[in-house]
Amino acid sequence: MTRYILPTVTTDGIVCTCSACGFDLGPATAPWKAGAVARDLPLAVAGGPAYDTGFAGVFVRQFICPGCATLLDTETASAGDAALDDRLPLS
Amino acid sequence: MDPMTFSIIRHRLFRIVDEAVITLKHVSGSAITNEGHDLMVSLYRADGTLLMGGVGFLHHLTSAAEACKAIIRRFQGQIGEGDVYLLNDPYTAALHTSDIYLVAPIHHEGRLVAWSACFVHVTDIGAMNPGGFAPQAVDIYSEGFSSPGLKLLDRGEMRQDVLDTILNMVRSPEMVSLDLRSMIACCNVARDRMGALLTKYTAPVVDEACAALVEQSEQLFRARLRALPDGQWQSRQYLDVQGETARVLLTMTKTDDRLVFDFTGSDPQSRHSINCTKWAALGGLFAPLFPLLCYDITWNEGVIRPVEMIAPEGSIVNCTRPAPVSVATVGAIQSVNNAACTTIGKMLAASEAFRDQATAVWHANHFAIFKFGANQRGGYSIGILTETFAGAGGARSFADGVDIGGEIPNPISRMANVETVEGAFPIRYLFRRRAADSGGPGQFRGGTGGEMAIVQHRAPAGGIDYVISGKGARHPMSEGLAGGYPGAPNKYVWVHADADGAPGAPDRLETIPGKAEPVSWGVYPLRGRDALYVRWNGGGGYGDPIARDPNAVASDVTSGVVSSSAAKEIYGVALSSSGAVDDAATSVLRAAIRSARLAAPEAVQ
């Protein structure tokens, strides 16, 4: 049965997939973000001048589907902070 | 029990809270209570558990329950009819010292049958800095008067020595006295109206209805939880005090009909007053939970039972005495609000049936700016900048966030008119408007925050001073959902006027002449021709920005809430010189954004 972890990411308990294109984001035993393209954008790069605080080291972290390039999730992150781990029970 | 009587009693309990709120606002007459709706009134059962929560600052509903229980423990056996108790110690139950709880037993035919509790943010509590938020405090001892529970009224009689002691320790004793009077009046109304209800329906029937009401809320909430997917969702919030950054990390796990909020991994307590105690953290996570998950369920103890909180001792969300906490309500508590809003939003969005109840984070970064000084009419003024209550709505799965639309934990706030502020303080606004590009981009855009600038105007002392505190301005905090961006961060700028620049008519930050200095924490002057610029955060976005309807982007540009460069670079929308969407060029832009996303992946731990 297909269940949502987020509106953008689904799992059948075996693998995680992009809900837009069905791209395989890897086994459900691992965080789905491991199978996504991740990038840390400095605030001003991500959001333009309105996000420019004048301080480096804070990012809009993006997780992107390697299949369709849909932005699956974002998080505000300081350099070095672990990615947030959203997951469903395996069964 | 008879469903009709049950329905009538439920409605009447609701109205009793309502009447008590009206009384509180009437008697107080203060701007923070009346405009900001920074208040709370609720009813509790005889054992201090929540019976009926009202609409106010929702992070108080559970803390005031703990305050009732603390009073029951301390005064067991001496609780008399007509007593009113005061409690404001954060390590016992309160959020911070300036949010005073008054807790009053309700007796019927000689038996204690219920409690009422209320709070207002009192004008002053005698902390290091005026107004209650004390950025310069180093511990709880420098945050003013605090009591783990005292009897203020003994069988209806004011204990004048106690009152005088409190008033002796605060800056504005008359106003604080009025704040206390308003809360006493509120307790009296709650007691009288409960008395009438008990007389009409008898104590056993009312008690049965109350028990049924709690039971019903628990059953309904558990059923709702069962209808939502099991899973674990995480969120993270940052607090910054002049470069010292602290994290709140939340893992929310939902299993069957239970919810666990685990703050393990959050940073240790800070030396600054942004910390919160565990009762405050509990209140902080329930504040969004009530309106997001229980919008159609009575807010009472039944909703609290299925929820567990784990907050490591000594962390920023469960600090140990004597850590300072006076900024908690705009510090760690709000971080908990935001973190819980994110994980609850993710859980709702993970359910196709409940996705339309999900929201990105609303107004995540309060700025407590208290202005004080001699005013233009020969008096003295002190008060909060009510723009902090103006907020910004988070985007939803079906609609944009509401621009300057408030916040979830205090659903019915409002901000003062410019004319009201200018009439009371010797200041003049240069502008106040929605802040362009502040709403988190997404398929549905977060509501914008706002921006404003003030200068002193005809101040007899040449200006005023202000206390500023909060969580800093280095981090976006209104997190997005499902690929939506967070809303833009707050920004506070002190513009030092040039020696002899012409005043002109600046209508945005860039045209205010002078040298800009960021400020975010402490006490500052606003004098001469200097200006204070404040921009507050927008709400988080929902979904991928390049999936946004290009016409909605064009309309945002026309309205001035999105810049044309953001339209192009973030939304991938090309506009003609008339402002209409260029479909072909938009497709090209969006394709380019997709390519760029996949072009240079960077490793993230």
Added chain:
Amino acid sequence: MQDSATLSYLVATDVGGTCTDTIVFGSDGGIHIGKALSTPPDFAHGVLASIESAATPMGLTLEDLLSRTHLFVHGSTVVDNAVLTRDGARTGFITTLGFEDTLHVTRGAYGRWAGLTEGQMKHPVKTDRAAPLVARDAVVGVTERTDCFGDEVLALDEASVAAAVRHLVQDKGVEAIAVSFLWSFLNPAHEARVREIVLREAPGTYVTLSSDIAPVPGEYERGSTAVINAYAGRITRDYLTDLATLLAARGYSGATMVMQGYGGLLPAAEAADRAVGMIECGPAAGVIGAKFLGDLMGDGDVIAADMGGTTFKVGVIQGGQLEYAREPMVDRFHYIAPKIEVVSIGAGGGSIVAVDPLTRLPSVGPRSAGARPGPVCYGLGGTEATLTDVMLLIGYMDPDQFLGGSITLDRAGAVAAVSRQVAEPLGLDPTAAAIGIYRIACAQITDLIREITVERGLDPRDFVLHAFGGTCGMLAAAFGEELSVRRVIIPYTASVNCAFGLISADIAHEYTTTRTLAAPADASEVNAIFAQMETKAKAQLNAEGIEPERQRMEWSVDLRYCRQVHEVTTQVHAATPLDTTGVARLVDDFEALYERKFGKGSAYREAGIEMTAFRLTARGLMPRPKLPTEEEGSADPSIALMGQRPILDLTIGGMATGRIYDFTRLRPGNEVTGPAVIHTPITTIALHTGHRARMDRWRNIVVTTDA
């Protein structure tokens, strides 16, 4: 009896959302009533139909009646309708540079939650602002600035005003322009200059200045008022002009007076430029009608409750004084204009009764079956049980005698619907379910009235309750008892109370001057402020043909304690112009009023008191209609007894045998005791054990509860 050819008439017509009601007063004291359906958006046709329906039973044609009418008084929902249906003019807004978003951000979350129920407020994810009346790209900021003393800080940039006007009219196609600058209520010079420029650049554009329409502090509410007025201005003017033309074509040559939301009348020509004044003027007229009856019967403290098919409305009269709304709204937009406070909830005869599938709580409304399809028992296609169906089940309606027997009510259908929607989900029999719903409706109304009175610091036990509308009579004795009001009155004119209010109103002009003076202020300073307004007011009344002896100048002042937000409008009782004693008495009255409204201990005298606004009500007294009376006779009501049937008796908690009376056969002095019902042509009055109803000399039914 006067010769019919020499009779003259006063005609009053109130256009409500559903019905257009007319009341005709003859110079012989005769009262005639007319009713027709309202005809939005061309309300004028419904007005003629309503007047005609009153004329016909009088044996007159519409033309006969109108040619003998010396005064036509009118209230209409035309402005409310224009705003609610977004049918107004394309409107532009000119404001101070830097504050262009003021209307669109509505003081933060205020505009997101204002006008919502508490249940909706608790569900913020599903809330939004109302769609604005002005598009954001039709808002232009111009350089100018005035400060809190009314002093100019920045001069008006006239060139940019001219450019703004051309842009709005030519590029944005606006037909109306609203202007609101910061602090314009203290110094209207910049706004006045903008009007000149608009009329020069784009003659024919409808202009509203905030300093004209609402010269009071608060830029959001003041600007919003200007916009609403500009938005509905043309429609209002056209409507009143068209109506005058139609009436003239049917032979009417007298004056037309238009009801305002504050309960006073304005000549039609003046009303045409104050669209916001007409908002909710019908309900305001209803309160005025209740006040007239209260005055007549010697009751200064009246709760006026009106319950028809869809809403329950309440107004409060205290000590003969009307209460103005603090934060009036139309749709969900705030505006500032003196308006009688009338609070409404969605509860009426058509309210659908149901059991919430989630909480299993039975409820009444707020969903309504409206007039169509209406209650199940009307047999017009309604399938959902309503409060009216419940009333049929508990014996308060006679299936065979509804609306004079013109339709037979479908009792079986009503029983089936109540069973399905309420009884079965709760495991009750249909009668028990109906009784429960009746109790809940009473409790909800009791709670609402309590809230409204408490909000004003009043105690319902001091009040007389007037019950208007088709549904109110069935509940009024019951909720009146629970509220412990002194007595409940179902007025003879209950069915056309709003129209009745129109003929009991005076011409009234409201003037406000905003200035802050420390209290107690110098009497000469206060007098100077009022003198200026009085000069204007007298000229106005003179121009309307009101002789000085019919002119009344009523002063009131808004006062507050410094550092507190509640302002209290306090009437000046002392002789005017004031002397030092008079000012002192005003301040004393304020303090007493403040504590009464906001509770003991709420006054914070230490901070001082200030006067913030000065209000003049300039009245032109209108002749009051004299209601016919009849001497009270025997208490025995048996002449009106029609029979008996089982009815709900709340006092005993179940069905009981009740006596059934015909209102039209009751005589003044007759007394009926519960359990009983009295059927009137428009409603049913339900009496429980312990209730005593007497017909008074005006044919009002007065219900008291035995101690």
